[in-house]
Amino acid sequence: MTLADLKPGFADAVFEAQAGFRALLDAFAYAGRITTVDLNLDPPAPLDVAMAAVALTLFDFDTPVWLEPAVAAGSVAGWIRFHSGSAIVAAAGEAQFAVVCDAAAMPALTGFSVGEDRYPDRSATLVIQVPSLTDGPVTRWTGPGIDGSIEVAIAGLPDDFWAQWDDNHALYPLGIDVIFACGREVIGLPRGIKVEV
Amino acid sequence: MSAVQEARWDEAYNFAYLDEQTKRMIRRSILKAIAVPGYQVPFGGREMPLAYGWGTGGIQVTASVIGPDDTLKVIDQGADDTTNAVSIRRFFSRVAGVETTEATEEADIIQTRHRIPEAPLREGQVLVYQVPQPEPLRSLEPRETETRKMHGYAEYGLMHVRLYEDIARYGHIATTYSYPVMVNGRYLMSPSPIPKFDNPKMQGNPAIQLFGAGREKRIYAIPPYTSVKSLDFDDHPFEPQTWDESCALCGADNSYLDEVVLDDHGGKMFVCSDTHFCEDRRAKGHRGELGADPAALAFARTADEGEAQ
Ligand SMILES: [Zn+2]
Numbered sequence: 001m002t003l004a005d006l007k008p009g010f011a012d013a014v015f016e017a018q019a020g021f022r023a024l025l026d027a028f029a030y031a032g033r034i035t036t037v038d039l040n041l042d043p044p045a046p047l048d049v050a051m052a053a054v055a056l057t058l059f060d061f062d063t064p065v066w067l068e069p070a071v072a073a074g075s076v077a078g079w080i081r082f083h084s085g086s087a088i089v090a091a092a093g094e095a096q097f098a099v100v101c102d103a104a105a106m107p108a109l110t111g112f113s114v115g116e117d118r119y120p121d122r123s124a125t126l127v128i129q130v131p132s133l134t135d136g137p138v139t140r141w142t143g144p145g146i147d148g149s150i151e152v153a154i155a156g157l158p159d160d161f162w163a164q165w166d167d168n169h170a171l172y173p174l175g176i177d178v179i180f181a182c183g184r185e186v187i188g189l190p191r192g193i194k195v196e197v
Numbered sequence: 198m199s200a201v202q203e204a205r206w207d208e209a210y211n212f213a214y215l216d217e218q219t220k221r222m223i224r225r226s227i228l229k230a231i232a233v234p235g236y237q238v239p240f241g242g243r244e245m246p247l248a249y250g251w252g253t254g255g256i257q258v259t260a261s262v263i264g265p266d267d268t269l270k271v272i273d274q275g276a277d278d279t280t281n282a283v284s285i286r287r288f289f290s291r292v293a294g295v296e297t298t299e300a301t302e303e304a305d306i307i308q309t310r311h312r313i314p315e316a317p318l319r320e321g322q323v324l325v326y327q328v329p330q331p332e333p334l335r336s337l338e339p340r341e342t343e344t345r346k347m348h349g350y351a352e353y354g355l356m357h358v359r360l361y362e363d364i365a366r367y368g369h370i371a372t373t374y375s376y377p378v379m380v381n382g383r384y385l386m387s388p389s390p391i392p393k394f395d396n397p398k399m400q401g402n403p404a405i406q407l408f409g410a411g412r413e414k415r416i417y418a419i420p421p422y423t424s425v426k427s428l429d430f431d432d433h434p435f436e437p438q439t440w441d442e443s444c445a446l447c448g449a450d451n452s453y454l455d456e457v458v459l460d461d462h463g464g465k466m467f468v469c470s471d472t473h474f475c476e477d478r479r480a481k482g483h484r485g486e487l488g489a490d491p492a493a494l495a496f497a498r499t500a501d502e503g504e505a506q
Contacts, residue, residue: 015212017220018264021224028228029421030420058221116349117349119239121226121233121236144423145420190231192234
């Protein structure tokens with residue numbers, strides 16, 4: 001890849017990162033709700049705007065990033081390294097963030113760090129790009145951030161994803177956290193959320 | 198936001214003072230804090246241009262959250278016009294160029310020391326608490342390695358013993374500030390030195406509650422609609438403070454009251470600690486027993502004075 005092929009990052013790092021973060025804060029705090037990432041970005045394929053915004057907002061040289069193999073083979077690895085300075089790690093267990101664009105082929109959640117008893121914050125955050133946040137099988141979410149319950153219909157996940165999530169939720173307060181991304185929208189799924197299929 | 202912002206802040210500083218690397222680190226910590234309600238996330242903070250005790254932890258959190266279109270409210274002990282609140286408001290006006298307000302309902306971000314506003318908060322609002330001591334077990338166990346272990350295994354017997362000793366000695370739980378709470382049924386958390394009167398407001402609140410401790414470099418959070426229970430016992434249930442009096446100025450009988458000495462002869466009155474709440478009620482025509490008394494009103498701080506700089 002040459003520099004000429006390199007897709008841009010934020011045009012205005014200070015304000016776009018702030019806007020990106022507020023969208024993620026809302027998405028994490030109000031789990032299960034669709035939150036719009038109102039940014040104009042031109043990310044490398046196959047990243048959607050929302051996925052790219054997460055990377056540019058949260059990744060840096062302190063955060064090892066794991067890329068799904070198909071993504072790692074393309075121009076995304078160079079783009080993340082250039083704009084964020086993150087190390088791209090081959091071992092999922094070493095990653096603070098994971099980028100998954102083909103959710104159906106994603107590895108088991110158990111491969112990622114769930115944190116430690118005394119430091120449950122040292123767990124991985126998975127950013128999973130999906131084909132739709134509304135057209136998938138309906139699931140019912142409850143937990144912190146949700147007033148009662150909320151129905152969420154994320155498409156494109158592996159068949160056993162929610163069974164895996166049950167196991168992850170059972171580790172609470174340890175566990176991975178997930179951000180689902182699609183187009184310009186995100187949904188947060190922190191580890192404390194219980195999901196019924 | 199595609200166009201570069203026209204600077205409304207002092208450009209000698211990065212927007213909101215902190216450098217972008219520090220903001221990113223704090224932002225990541227905030228998200229993990231939201232994911233594990235009540236758990237204290239350590240963060241590597243940078244030093245702020247204010248002495249500890251002036252709300253550096255809260256300032257770092259606010260600086261990492263705030264955007265140019267946000268409106269900020271800052272309160273100290275319920276009042277918008279104390280030195281601490283005015284200093285912090287002025288700091289953000291200068292380094293972020295944001296609008297400020299005293300109206301709880303108009304604020305996007307409220308930074309607070311020692312109170313939760315009386316007016317109900319709404320979804321999307323962010324309440325940032327300044328925290329002098331984030332560890333609720335610290336007075337019982339000085340070693341961080343030990344308290345971290347206690348949180349790790351949810352071993353909170355020591356705190357129950359302490360509260361029970363209160364009951365044995367005083368007949369009730371004597372703690373009135375920083376009254377410990379259990380968050381999402383898992384983590385024991387200090388609500389910061391708010392009066393226990395405010396504890397019930399944390400439970401199921403639609404707003405996002407973030408806590409920043411500058412000296413100890415900890416961030417913790419209560420997401421919206423989260424269970425927050427004040428510790429108690431079946432035979433000694435938690436009870437917030439109550440008053441026989443109502444506010445002398447606005448007549449409110451459901452707000453936290455401060456005692457104000459009026460003269461040298463033991464004269465005193467009780468007034469709302471939340472000055473904006475009290476002013477708002479008076480503006481709507483509510484009057485307490487001294488609500489028309491010029492001497493009593495002299496104690497009531499007006500919004501205009503509060504904004505004087
Ligand atoms: Zn009043």
